[in-house]
Amino acid sequence: MAIETREMALKTEPFVLNFGPVHPSTHGVYRMRTTLDGEVVLDIEPVFGYLHRGIEKLAEQRTFTGFIPLTDRLDYISSMSNNLAYCLAVEKLAGIAVPERAEYIRVIIAEMQRIANHLIAVGSFLNDCGAYFTPFLYMFRERERIVDLFEMVSGQRLLYNYMRIGGVSQDLPDEFLPALRKLLDLMPSYIGEYERLLKDNEILQARARGVGILTQETAVNCGISGPVLRSTGYRWDWRRADPYSIYDRFDFDIPVGVQGDCYDRFRVRIEEMTQSLRIIEQAIKDLPSGPVQADVPHLIRPPVGEAYAHIEAPKGELGFYLVSDDSVAPYRCHVRPTSLINLTALREMVRGWKVADLIIIFGSIDITLGEVDR
Amino acid sequence: MALAALNNIGTQVCRQAVPPDWPGGFWWHWLFFTVVLIIFVLVMVMGVIYIERRGMGRMQSRLGPNRTGPFGLLQPVADAVKVLLKENIVPANADKLVHWLAPVVAFSPVLLIFAVVPFQNGALLADLNIGILYVVAVSSISTVGVFMAGWGSSNKYSLLGAMRNVAAVVSYEMPLVLAIVGVVLLAGSLSMNQIVLAQDIPFILLQPLGFLIFFIAGCAEINRSPFDLMEADSELTAGFHTEYSGMKFAMFYLVEYAEAVAIAAIITTLFLGGWRGPVLPPWLWFIVKVIIVFFVMVWTRTTLPRVRIDQLMSLAWKFLFPLALINLVVTAIEVLALPAALLWVLIIINFAILAALIPLWSKLFFKLGWGRLEV
Numbered sequence: 001m002a003i004e005t006r007e008m009a010l011k012t013e014p015f016v017l018n019f020g021p022v023h024p025s026t027h028g029v030y031r032m033r034t035t036l037d038g039e040v041v042l043d044i045e046p047v048f049g050y051l052h053r054g055i056e057k058l059a060e061q062r063t064f065t066g067f068i069p070l071t072d073r074l075d076y077i078s079s080m081s082n083n084l085a086y087c088l089a090v091e092k093l094a095g096i097a098v099p100e101r102a103e104y105i106r107v108i109i110a111e112m113q114r115i116a117n118h119l120i121a122v123g124s125f126l127n128d129c130g131a132y133f134t135p136f137l138y139m140f141r142e143r144e145r146i147v148d149l150f151e152m153v154s155g156q157r158l159l160y161n162y163m164r165i166g167g168v169s170q171d172l173p174d175e176f177l178p179a180l181r182k183l184l185d186l187m188p189s190y191i192g193e194y195e196r197l198l199k200d201n202e203i204l205q206a207r208a209r210g211v212g213i214l215t216q217e218t219a220v221n222c223g224i225s226g227p228v229l230r231s232t233g234y235r236w237d238w239r240r241a242d243p244y245s246i247y248d249r250f251d252f253d254i255p256v257g258v259q260g261d262c263y264d265r266f267r268v269r270i271e272e273m274t275q276s277l278r279i280i281e282q283a284i285k286d287l288p289s290g291p292v293q294a295d296v297p298h299l300i301r302p303p304v305g306e307a308y309a310h311i312e313a314p315k316g317e318l319g320f321y322l323v324s325d326d327s328v329a330p331y332r333c334h335v336r337p338t339s340l341i342n343l344t345a346l347r348e349m350v351r352g353w354k355v356a357d358l359i360i361i362f363g364s365i366d367i368t369l370g371e372v373d374r
Numbered sequence: 375m376a377l378a379a380l381n382n383i384g385t386q387v388c389r390q391a392v393p394p395d396w397p398g399g400f401w402w403h404w405l406f407f408t409v410v411l412i413i414f415v416l417v418m419v420m421g422v423i424y425i426e427r428r429g430m431g432r433m434q435s436r437l438g439p440n441r442t443g444p445f446g447l448l449q450p451v452a453d454a455v456k457v458l459l460k461e462n463i464v465p466a467n468a469d470k471l472v473h474w475l476a477p478v479v480a481f482s483p484v485l486l487i488f489a490v491v492p493f494q495n496g497a498l499l500a501d502l503n504i505g506i507l508y509v510v511a512v513s514s515i516s517t518v519g520v521f522m523a524g525w526g527s528s529n530k531y532s533l534l535g536a537m538r539n540v541a542a543v544v545s546y547e548m549p550l551v552l553a554i555v556g557v558v559l560l561a562g563s564l565s566m567n568q569i570v571l572a573q574d575i576p577f578i579l580l581q582p583l584g585f586l587i588f589f590i591a592g593c594a595e596i597n598r599s600p601f602d603l604m605e606a607d608s609e610l611t612a613g614f615h616t617e618y619s620g621m622k623f624a625m626f627y628l629v630e631y632a633e634a635v636a637i638a639a640i641i642t643t644l645f646l647g648g649w650r651g652p653v654l655p656p657w658l659w660f661i662v663k664v665i666i667v668f669f670v671m672v673w674t675r676t677t678l679p680r681v682r683i684d685q686l687m688s689l690a691w692k693f694l695f696p697l698a699l700i701n702l703v704v705t706a707i708e709v710l711a712l713p714a715a716l717l718w719v720l721i722i723i724n725f726a727i728l729a730a731l732i733p734l735w736s737k738l739f740f741k742l743g744w745g746r747l748e749v
Contacts, residue, residue, distance in 0.1 A: 017530045024611060039534070039683055130609075130680025132599060137434040203600055203679045355534065356682045359609050 014042050021050045025128050025359045028369025032358070039354045044347055048340075051373035059333035064090050064300045065165055067333070071320075072159035074335060075371040077120055080113040080150070081313040083163035088244060089309035089320035090165045094302035101290045102167035103246045108180070108283045109153070109162065110311070111276040115187070116146045117314035118227075118269040121366035125266055126198070128363035129207050130356075135198065142190050145183050152176050166294030177284065184284075187277055194270060208263035212349045212361030215260065222344040226316025227272060228365055231257030231264035238312035245311075249286070250279045262364040269366075299328045313338055315366055335374060339367035396496075407499040411488045418664070419631040420450035425665065426631075426672045433676040454624065462620035465527060472526030477618070477625030480519025484632040486512045491639045492567045494649050494656040505566035506554055509640060510547070513595070516629065517543045520604065520614050523626070527617035535613025538683055539597065539604035545690035546591040552698035553588040556581050556705040557644045570648030578645040579721045582728045583701045585645045587694050589670075592641065594686065596633040599675035603683055638667035697731060 020031035029050035035043040055074065059067045071086045072079040084106055091098060098106075123139035147157050152173050154162040162169055198204055214224070216232040229236055237254045239247040255271035257264025302324040310319035319336035342365050350358045396403060427449060431438020440446040464473055490505040492498040502508050517540055524536020558564055560580055561572035569577075578585045594601040605613030615626045642648055642663040649656035651663075681689065704727060708720060 015530065017534075025609065038537075126679060130600065130602070131678065132430070132675055134434045134676045137436060141435055201679065203681055206685055207679060207682060354682060354684070356603075356609050356680070 012037070019358070021047075025363060026369075027124065027363070027367060028372075030362075030367070030369055030372065032362070034355075034358065036355065039356075041350050041353055041355065041358050044350055044358070046343065046346060048369070048372050051369045053374065055374045056333050056335060059330050061329060063328045064094075064302070064330060067330070068163065068165075069159070069161045072161055073370055074337070074374060075313070075315065075318070075339065075368040076158060077368050078113045078117040078314045079158065079160050080109050080162060081117075081311060081318060083160065084110050084245075085309060085311045085313065085318045086320045087163045087165050088311060089307055089322050090300065090302065092309045093305060093307035093322050093324055094165070094296075094300055096166045096294055096296055096300075098167055098245075098294055099291045100288045101171075102292045102294070104283050104287045105168050105172060105292060106163065106245055107247065107250070108280050108287075109150070109168075111279045111283075112146050112149065112180075114276045114314040115273045116143045117366075118273050119143045119146075121227075121314075122194070122266060122269050125262075125360065125363045125366070126204070128360045129204060131204075135194070138194070142187065145186075149176060149179055149183065152179070164293060165300060166296040167292050169293075171292045177287075180280070180284065184277060184281060188274070191270065191273055191277075199267075205263065207356075207360060208266060208364070209261060210259070211262050211353065211357050212364065213259055213261045214345055214349055218345050218348055219260065223341050224316070224345060226313070226338060226342065227265055227268045228316065228342050230254065231268045232260035233257055238310055238317055242310075244309065247279075250282050252276075252278050262360055265364045265366075301326055301328055310336065315339055315368070315371075316342055335371075337371045337374060339369075339371040343367060343372065404499070407489075407497075411485065411499060415485060415488060415632050415635065416628075418635045418661075419628055420454075422631050422635055422665070422668050423450040423453065425669065426675075429669060429672045430676050433673070457624040457627065458621055460620040460623070462622065463617075465529065465617050467528040468617065469526040469528065472522045473617070474622070476519050476523035476526055477622045477629070478519070479522055480516050480629045481625050481632070483512045483515035483519075484629055484636055487636045488639070490566045491636075491643055492570055492648060493660050495571065496567060497657070498567060501565060501567050504564045506558065506564050506569070506644070509566075510551055510554065513633075513636070514543060514547065516633065519629075523618065524614040527614075529617050531610040531612070531616045532614045535604040535610045535616075539614065541683070542594055542597070542601065542603065542686055542690075545687055546594040546694075549587050549690060549694035549698040550591040550595060552695070552702050553581075553584040553591065554644065556584040556701050559702075559705050559709050566643050566648075570643055570650060573647045573650060575717065575721075576645060576647035576650075580717075580724055581645065581701070581705065582725055583697060583731065584705070585641070586728070586732075587698050587701065588645065589641060591690070591694055592637040593671060593674070594690070596630070596637050598634060598671050600678035600680050601686055602675075602680060603686060634668055634671060635664060638664045638671070641667050693735060697735060700731065701727075 014035050014037045017034050017036050018031060019034055020026035021029040026032070031047040031050070033045040033047055034041055053073070055070050058070055062070070068083055068086060071082040074082045090096070119139040119142055123136035126135040127133060150160055150162070151157050153168075153170065153176060154160040156162075214228065214232055216234050218224075219229050219232045219234065225236070225238075233256050235254050235256050238244065239252075240254060252275045255268050255275065257268050302322075304324060304326045306321070306323045308319055308321045310317050316338035317336065318338050321332075321334040321336070322330045323332040325331040346362065346365065350361050353361065397406060424447060428438040428440075428446065438446065439449040442448040442452045464470060487509055489499040490502050490508055492501075520539045521536045524532040524534075524539075527533075557569060557577050560577060561569040563569060563572065593599075597604050603613075604610075605615065610616070615623060618626060639660075642660060646663045646667070648663075649660040651659035654662070704724075708723070712720060
């Protein structure tokens, strides 16, 4: 969008304002060096790396199994998905087959993780819009139920370390499935509640509709994936395009947006929660019995080679690229971080909008700094 | 007039005006009401902070503070002690004098507003015959304090917040004052006490549109949500008071809630019949009504997202301003043309106008603008 500069009697000049690294709405320690003309954003320069922990390098000093807890720390909002992506990569590298029951459990857990992630994404997006914590806390109420279920299976509430190479660490406890069924019964009414409260809200529409439009072309060129890509109307989902695990067995829709603005991104996330519920319902119905862990050696030494496995994580395509040199540790591990790559179009999206729009556009992309900086 | 009759049962007792020099002489009157007003403002601020924190907690499906004292009643005290014990930090580049003076300049006008708010018939510090005009004039001074804070901090967030505040106040003064004029026309006086005495039925029934405009504009002027742009926590960290801590921050915190109480008190006086009401003593009615109005503000704060600065401006100039003008003209015609006896007719006409105008305006002439930028 072109900025009109008008002749003014007063001399004005743009000024530079740092949003972050310590700022309530940068979702961590992201920093935007923003050039502002009054309230209008002329340009931004993203600065990140404040949370760099060298996770990719750390992988080289750990066994293949020993790296799983570190993957939790990438996108700490959706740890289960990170576990899954990494385990799929190792299984692909070592050629390990996963038992049927473990596959189903993985799908159930991954879809629950997607719901939990989208709850936080939508909640914090609305927080950025200025709805003073109310939607955020409503959505935390439901996330709490999901986290309780995760605690049942893994004993943890944030960094689960649940998936294992060749399966999952332990079978579902007896009380898990009844509790999950109860959640499945309640969840549609909760989602309906969000729709009622938010969908037609005049202020939310005024704030989010048509703001921060991402064109389909830019999105594809930048490699953007996940709900941000789908909000532009591009029907692309790895669960459908390249069904990993057992996703080809389930029946679900891929919701897409219309024009790729903040409102579409918000709507796509709400709609994806409903679709995740559908997948979980089907998975529970077909859940077979049997072992949950394949017979894999204690120290896995995959043959020399390389493998890349990707999943449709809640935020987009999450991939792990692993190179093995026939030792117990990966020779090289690379993460394709969803959050970082989704951020690449931020500059195009925010130019010409106002400070308040900058915040909500940034919030609508839904990033986790743990994954941006690694 | 069942309502008016009900209204008058209790008020007959207190209809006798408190003499202007009660209790005994000008200086006693001055001393008594000054002390009472300061205590009233401080206690009310603590009360509304408690109501806001607990009310917001309930609305956000959590409990709210309940650890300090019974039902968490001492939470405002704990808040105050915590804030006051903080270190006083002044940024190195700050304009020291302006930075120091800003909280005082922001706070004193808020106290001044209460000088003309009647708690009972005649029970007010000064029954100015230009009372409401004085309120409008004094309440704008707070903005100077806020802008001083924004400028003196030499912080860009503060400056942005302060600029937003000035822009908002300048715009919203217009509909605010025009909404007041409707009430003044009905009451035939600018004195706050006379306005209350004129309300045999609360003016909210005769001025529904005026009440709505005044409420929205009042919320915008004191920066209550959804117009809390100047301290938009998700955008400008804390807006104009980013660089304040300790006692000075406590002052701004106090100003925020004292302003909310002041607006609630003015709304009560102008539209809700002030201290008038059956059975309960007048001052208690007054406080109850203030708290009800404040509760509505808490309600909107927990419910609505924040508007953007250009939407804030367009709402003032394209929505509230024309409606306030129409309201003024209609009220003037009604006062001139219709006899006072036909009150019910007036009420019905006014509500019909409200019901017709708001959908009409919001559908045809005004849109908050889906992302449209209006620089």
